[in-house]
Amino acid sequence: KVQSDTTILVSAAASLKNCMENDLIPMFEQKNPNIKINATYDSSGKLQAQIEEGADVDVFMSAAEKQMNALNEKGLIVENSIVPLLENELVLIVPKGNENNIKDFDDMLNAEIIAVGDPESVPAGQYAKELLENLDLWDEVSGKSSLGTNVTEVLNWVAEGSADTGIVYATDAASNDKVEVVSAAPEGSVSKVIYPVGIIKATTKLDPSKSFVEFLQTDDAKEIFAKYGFKPN
């Protein structure tokens, strides 16, 4: 039922790059020898723009629901194909050593500079803003925030001690050994950080795309996600 040697293109949030390239794609290709996966990685916002402009994408793996929903509302996603695949967690990080003794979100106010993603364009930033608003900290925090245009910036600012603390996804924090996680967002303080996956309506390779999305929900795949710090849904 699957055409021979099809290639599908997956647009994935940058934070998924390591687990996709190192494990998931090879694993899937081994299981489905006649389907090849190409993947492109960037901030979800950029991926959204590319898809809107008709880029040849088959599957979209976003780092937040906002971008997926935006595409869905424009009718660009195959109906009912969206799966809330993964959950990530928002964590508070500090440079290794934690010299400023920041232990919790409330301590952020002691920091001189705080690194968060730009809520306008970076999903992690958008959640961080929601979290801090709920904690009634946003107004004060935003005054001393540097808004990263991508997660790499936020992470490295903290890693290099340029910022005293920052908020990123747990998976991102895990990728850099110069930062230390001191706290995680309390239950209920922010909406769940969901990584949804969906199939693009314009695809001409619906079946292979479906098999890939199905594969992502297998136990094997979940194991991999877990290994990289994601909570499979």
Add this chain to the structure above:
Amino acid sequence: MSLSVSIKKKFKDFNLDVNFENDGDYFGVLGPSGSGKSMTLKCIAGLETPDEGRIVFNDRVLFDSQQNINVKPQDRKIGYLFQSYALFPNMTAEQNIGCGLKCSKEDRKIKTGKMIELFHLEGLEKKYPWQLSGGQQQRVALARIFAYEPEALLLDEPFSALDSHLKEELQAEVFEFLKLYEGQVLMVTHQRDEVYKFCKNLAILNKGKLIIYGDTKVIFNEPRTVEAAKIIGCNNISPCRIISSGQIFVNDWDIVLQTEKKIPENITYIGIRAHSFKIVNNNHEPNIMDCEIVNITDELFEYSIVFKNRASENSKKLIYKIKKNEWDSTTNKNKLFLKIPEESIFMLT
């Protein structure tokens, strides 16, 4: 071959206004530094655009401000030798010479070779302009323009950077070569002898104006204006007053000259070349000056003798040039009488 030029061009403090027609083949332009010689040639070649006027060459209208005609330099087929050479620094001598040719490689090689020979450039073919001496550069520029074989050649000081020996040789060869050439040659030069030797017609420019135009020899014999006289090398010029038909009083030299020629009424100056005086033995005839020698300079082939009219207290200085052996064989050097031959008197306005 005919060239008719009538152009005006205004600068802040210089106005060019030139007007001439020329049918002859060789045509010279003389004029002091900054008189507009180069500018005139540039207008003809199409490198400068006159403000108004008309240039016609062999029945082709090259420029006409009224009809809005301004033929591209490329289509004028007029070669212009830049006073500053304008050699292409990125090309060797050979390439510079050949670059304007539109022909097969072999033909180009032959023509280039011929030019290299004509201009004594053998051995310098592969050198770049900055590796050439001033005179070598000038010869490459000449060769380049000759190779192009335009219908007219405008030469701006073509031999100025050459030593006299090479210059004489080259001049002779070039003019030999030019005899085979069908185009018209317009030459700007500071060398009076060059013009005299090679150019049938002559124009003299001064401060942007054409002050005299005509047959070269006629102009040299009768320059008519003070400026022209200076430019053709007349050293002794003085204001004068017509006394009667046949008699002119020369202010600076305090002498009355007699002549049988008709004296034009508007004459205000008298000129005489330093070479034109003649040594005589006494002053019993008219037009003879008793000379008080002020100074003698030893020049290459001649002595330059500065003298005054002994008969007058107010006489200004005059110059007499005489061949060395002639002077050496002159007796009576301290009683020098010089005659001003009637035919050598320039009557000027």
Add this chain to the structure above:
Amino acid sequence: MSLSVSIKKKFKDFNLDVNFENDGDYFGVLGPSGSGKSMTLKCIAGLETPDEGRIVFNDRVLFDSQQNINVKPQDRKIGYLFQSYALFPNMTAEQNIGCGLKCSKEDRKIKTGKMIELFHLEGLEKKYPWQLSGGQQQRVALARIFAYEPEALLLDEPFSALDSHLKEELQAEVFEFLKLYEGQVLMVTHQRDEVYKFCKNLAILNKGKLIIYGDTKVIFNEPRTVEAAKIIGCNNISPCRIISSGQIFVNDWDIVLQTEKKIPENITYIGIRAHSFKIVNNNHEPNIMDCEIVNITDELFEYSIVFKNRASENSKKLIYKIKKNEWDSTTNKNKLFLKIPEESIFMLT
């Protein structure tokens, strides 16, 4: 004022090897195009570095390849007039002239003004080089170097772009001005008369070698080598054979010349200037040629008469130049006898 130069510089196909000492103030360099005149001046000014040798100026060692001395051009205090002027295109005439001066604004203004006057540049102060004519550019370059008042002036063809009238005037003024100036002047020129007039000493270069060096007038009277003779303007040169003490056979003219001067043994050529012949009435004396006139050219002040020795079938052509009025008053033009005055014979190696 003393300058001692002894330098070698090798190019692929040109070797400079020059050696002279000069104590006088005015010193001239003559030589054919490409003989190394500019290169020599550039080495002295410090713009080119010789491969080896030594340059000493007023007891200052400017260059010494053995001692590894190479004084910066700035510190040599030697002005060099570029043959191509090298005016700064971004500066007006005035700024060009003033740019080397290290003094107060007012002093600069005064000095610049003086130079502008001396070089007849009034009215051109505010013009940029490309708005100046060739001669004007040359005068700005001259003014610039004079304003700088270096200890020595190296002038490379200083008057080549000027019309004869202005040139004479300027020369006189400049040399008047130079009398007040304490420096040494080394002048390269193609104009023999310029050198003759102004330079006490003279060096003649040919193909990179100094072929003769000494007092200008002595060299002009006794050039000693064929090359030097050509360069000082000797038109008639022929190989010769010494017959006996006092007798030389001249191959090309088929004539035996007699002289009472001692004939150096190594003489292989004879030369005589076109101006040196003397018209005589018969050939009863020695050293007289019966002339067969081949051709007469009308030049500016003289006729150029090409002739052969009538007595010989193989005689090559010679040139005689004679002042026009002298020729005009010569009777017997078709039986022309020319004497070669003994004192005018150049004996050459």
Add this chain to the structure above:
Amino acid sequence: MNLSPILISIKTASVSIIVTFFLGIFIARSIADMKYGKLKILIDGILTLPLVLPPTVVGFFLLFIFGVKRPIGMFLLEFLSIKIVFSWTSTVIAAVIVSFPLMYRSARGAFEQVDKDLILAGRTLGMSERKIFWRVIMPNALPGVASGGILAFARGLGEFGATAMIAGNIADKTRTLPLAIYSEVASGNMEGAYSYVLVVIIVSFVVLSLMNYFIMKQNKYSNKGV
């Protein structure tokens, strides 16, 4: 280390420098020819624009232009069956667009420094304007033009923001060296990043050395330079 970004980058940089080079000098020549005036300054401004906008933003605009729902993208797809977005071609487009101003500006400056008399001399020798351009203006403007070439090549090689936007970051297809470096840095794999950086440095050194050598050789004829 995966070699494909290296090959892709070299291919992209080579093709784009050729396009940029000729486009740059062609347009520089046309502009330099114009009389000074408002139009000249306007065009000049527009041509320099890609430089003042962040490359990512340039990428956004390119996406808007070549997107398959936009007129140009639609046209290319319908009539030529060419899809620009996410194709290798788009890496070239991005590189050309961002490096163009460098080439254009340098070439223009260089052309303006050429002695006008040389051009006039060419004209009086009957050389066509085209021949004058290639045989006289270009060689004499070489140092400046070559500078532009070097700048444009380097910029094209290093192009990242616009490329990511319009070409994506697809391994073996559009992932150029800068994207690979960025990806490695982003995923905290500094060693991978360093080795790619080393490659970039080596590639650009080789090319710069070649260019320098070439300029030096070409320059031997001239009496120019400080």
Add this chain to the structure above:
Amino acid sequence: MNLSPILISIKTASVSIIVTFFLGIFIARSIADMKYGKLKILIDGILTLPLVLPPTVVGFFLLFIFGVKRPIGMFLLEFLSIKIVFSWTSTVIAAVIVSFPLMYRSARGAFEQVDKDLILAGRTLGMSERKIFWRVIMPNALPGVASGGILAFARGLGEFGATAMIAGNIADKTRTLPLAIYSEVASGNMEGAYSYVLVVIIVSFVVLSLMNYFIMKQNKYSNKGV
């Protein structure tokens, strides 16, 4: 539209163009003076490097250099109490670093196009090398140098990647125009983006026009140009 990014960008671009301009011509002059050789090519390569690396990566390295945990950053903080990272100064540093190669390369090309005889003439007139440089070389290399200046200014104005990395994106402090534009574009707020883009265009147009006008005026003396 918030005006602070505009002011910050103008400030940053102005200061950095001054630094880049003088640094660029100074270094270009020193390099142009050198004899061709391996060292020259090596230095040339290093100076051109910031151009071949993606700005984000350049920023990343800058962060490594000036980070408070790194020697230089530590030194500056300890002894001079200067914190580079996230300060306005760092926007200038980023702009200078990325625009430097443009200035340097253009100036070098332009210097190499100046007629050597003019320099020699200056020397024989006793002008110091410094005076020769400012009064002779610079004015005659103006078109090329100005091109470099325009490129460097534009690049500095548009600098985004390295700035974001080392200076961060702090409102009213380090958020420059490109960052603001990016933010707006990325969040899909195209209207906000367009108004900022318009500002960038206007700013760069004004500056380009001024520069063009200046060049034209300075150039009036010369007989140069196509």
